[in-house]
Amino acid sequence: MDFTVEYEPTPDQVVDAIERALKHQIKALLWLFPAFLAVAGVVFLLLGTIGLGLGLLVAAAVVPFVMPWSLRRAARKQVPHLCVPTTLHVTDDGYESRSEKLTTSARWSLFSRVVATPDFWLFFVNNQATGFLPRKAFTPEQQAELDARLSPLTSPRKAFAA
Structure with a gap:
C-alpha cells in the first residue's frame, strides 16, 4: 500500500470526527x-x-x-486548524498528513486501537483520541486496503456505530 490523496475536510466532518472520538x-x-x-x-x-x-x-x-x-x-475550536487543503500519504507503515499549517506523521504501530466508522477511522493511543482519517478522502479500493491494514487494531467490540 502506497498512495497519496488530496482533500479538504469540511467543518461538519471535522466536528463529527472529533465529537465521535471524544x-x-x-x-x-x-x-x-x-x-x-x-x-x-x-x-x-x-x-x-x-x-x-x-x-x-x-x-x-x-x-x-x-x-x-x-x-x-x-x-x-479545532475547525480552523483542520479545514485546510491537506495531502495524505499512506503506506504500509503509517501515514503522513501535510497542510500549510501542520505536518504530522504516525506509524500504525503507535495506535493501540482504531475505531472504524462508516465515515472515519478514529485513532487512539491508550484510550486517548489522537486523530482520524476521513473515508471520503479515499477511493473505495483505498478504503478496502486501509480496512485490511488496520483490521488488527479493530475488533467488533471496539467498533463504534454511526
Missing part, C-alpha cells in the same frame, strides 16, 4: 457522572439536605444534555 474516549464518564450525581442527590435528600439533594438530581438530569453540546463546542 464520545468514545469518555464513554464511561457519560454514564457514570450523571449516575453519581443522582445517587449523591438521593443520599442528600435522605440526610435531609433538601436543597443540595434536589440540585444534584437536577444536575443529573441536565448533564446528559449539556455534555454533547460541550463536546461539539470543543470540536468547533
